[in-house]
Amino acid sequence: MGLRSYVITRILLTIPTLLLLLTMVFLVMRVLPGDPVALHFEKKADPWQVESMRRQLGLDKPLLTQYAEYVFGLIDVNYFLAHGYPNLGKSMSNFDEVGGQIFSVFPATLELAIYSMIIASVTGILLGVAASKSYNSVLDQLIRGLGTVTYAVPVFFLGIVFQLIFGVYLHWLPTSLRIHPSVPPPATVTGLFTVDSILQGNVIAFFESVKALLLPSLTLGIVLSGIFVRLTRTNMLETLRLDFVTAAKARGLSEDTVTYGYALRNAFLPVLTMMGLQFAALLGGAVLTEKTFSWPGLGGYILDRISSRDYTAIQGAVTMFGLVVALVSLVVDLLYAYFDPRIRL
């Protein structure tokens, strides 16, 4: 199978996966005990008001109609083009578009996920390779120990330690939020503060948003790096023993070329899978990190909507998360095929 056929097949396979996910989300939200509309009202609500809200949310319609509207709303291209986000229904708390709410908080999560993943993967892979090259040495033991410690340390604990050291005692970095409280955030273009501030030539906003990003992304990146250290080390150790590595060495290639050009490329595949999974999980919102750093992302949004019993928003968020996971899985599979031609066979 050529790469193109593989890509098309893989994309087509994503569609039934998504449909199954959407159906499950839709059904689960409707079989949960309790009337979400009744829960919305605190004190006194006439039955006509409850009915009115149910009508407004489309919950008075037959289940199949609701399902059809939900699925077709989601793939409504005109709606997407008009609003810039998919139709995920309206929030029960204020009738705002759930898609709009999610796409407002998503850039914060995306920005944190990107920087954390860069720190985690670069640190993890480099340390993993170094450990594998000095197998059973003191350095190897140190790196393995570090990998275990970083993976075991709770993210909120490390976050608080960083906040205390770099924020409270040294006053180098802000303890929380996406930008220092005294600096106005850049106008929204992409929603990524670092990118938007560059686009607008706002140097102060750029530096302040990078400073604000450092602690949460370092915290999350360091915690996540542990798994990459161990995974890279294990796979590199196996790969370095293979014949093609010996052959490459016999041909007189430099050690770095053999390590990074030959061995790492092969050992990288399981790491890539893990990167994809971790990145998808991060895009769903790193709840603890967001909470620790008052980072206004998707994790906090979902948590807040759950505590408010905003069923439509939860349904939208879960759908969105499913879409992201499916998309990231697709990208990882395609990258996998690129790195390892055997996948396409």
Added chain:
Amino acid sequence: MGKTELAIVVLVLIGIIVSSSTMYYTATTMNNMSTLTTDISTLTEDVSNLTSSVRDLATITALIAQSVGQFNQSLADLQARLAAIEASLAAKSKETIIVGTTDNVELTLDPAQAYDYFGWCILQQISGTLVSVMPNSTTGSDFVPDLATGWNYSSDLKTWDFTLREGVMFPSGVEFNATHVKYSFDRAIALIPNIPEGAPAGLGYDAIINRTEALSEHKVRFVLNFPFSAFLGIIACRASAIVDPEHAPIAQVNYTAGNAQASTPIAFVGPYFLSTWTRVGAKDIEIRLDANPYYWNATSGKPKIKHVIFRFYSDSSTLRLAVEAGDVDMAFRHISPTDALDLDQNANVNVWWGTGAFIQYLCFQEKRAPFDDARVRMAVAAALNRSAVCKTVFLDLSQPLYSIIPPGMLGHTEAFRKLGTANYTLTRNLLAQLGYNQTHKLTFDLWYESSGHYPMSAEQALLYKQAIEASGVITVTLKSADWSTYRANRNSEIMDAYVYGWYPDYVDPDDYSFLYWASWLHTNYSNATQVALYDQARATTNLTRRAELYAQIDNMAVQQCSVVPLYVSSAWAITKPSIKGIYLDITQDMRYWLIYFG
């Protein structure tokens, strides 16, 4: 060769040698002389050059000296400019205060709907009411003119006339007048059926106000349905904020991204106007208030701080770190009691302590056993140990409450002291009458809210349980639910006993006393005598008489124990030491326009 010939040869040789030597010497000397002359010439030239160079050097030195002088002057100028810039920045920094909070506008800034502390806090900064409560009031009833300059009421307390302040301008250039007052209250009442959760609905505007009349351009009259002595309290609360008809349709106004004016229907006649309100997914990201140039009291120098920026933190510990790191100038709501006491020892911050008006109380479900019997309710109430909770959980930053009306306020009593503290003798005696004893214990579920809507709920509940069970005749099962489920449980009346809380809408006993029988608490308790006493208190302005009536209500409440007061909170704010002008009085209001950098 003879001796002569030899002598001649020798002499010739000597002559040759001598002459050769002489010639050599002469030639060498001449050569040296030539070199010397050249050298002297070069030296002369060098000396000349040197002289010239020295002259140049002097010029250069002079030039350098001149340049250094100029440089020094420039440096001095630059330093002066920098000092000016620093002074300007310092002055500017004193014009902006960054406030950190864990609060959040619950739904909207429409006075027809907003019914939460922080929503009202923002409304207070940006809107205007006819009257307001004087800062540092100890009773909450020291009303001072705001958009009204004076008021009077009929002897039957059913007709209230207000004289409006003249010259108050909306930012649109429209002058405030009586029609705006009438429109504001007519709109609030008209929206009650559509917004049953709004403040006007909760406060019963439709039941209280019969009609609002614009008597003249600057005179307005409220005709009430019944005598109501606490009417000024209603008029001073944020649900009575004047709206701008241009932006206030007879429909609920919700948050509109990127458009602060469209997000609130109020008339911006307060000290500040809302310049930015960034909100994502029902969570506030940034609220920025800027001084309102049209503020009617701007000539008095208010607001003292020109810009207020609110930043929103996920929890109290993160907020505490932001305060310690100096990220924010001020933290108000919610720093935990432990953190507040700890920060009180920190020289880099200042902790302001004040009176609280938030109370919590224990409710009993009376539609079924065991709490359908007043003796059971009283037995549980007698076993409570409020002091232990205040000391252990709130570190003495809350006070035990023995009346539903907080201390300092008209009508406060110590009525529930009659039941004692951990009075197990009374508990056992009462329960013994109903057949409960150490082998046949009374059992019930005690519910508390678990999602942080009320402070330290789990810790409180545990101590209530311990105190009650120490009687030896009661077994308590603790149960909890998040806020949404908790209030749903309350409505469906499935909780035996549950802890609830109350922030006042207006600081008057009228806004507390009714809690004993409030229908929305779903305790299924009603008492016509208490309601009649309450109505009598509403119908008189005689403070002594009102205090007597509320005391009677309290005394009856002790016998019935439908709702048992537990504690009243204190209030605190954390600021940088340079910040002054904080008033933490019984109203719970934070008046940002009075804050300044000292």
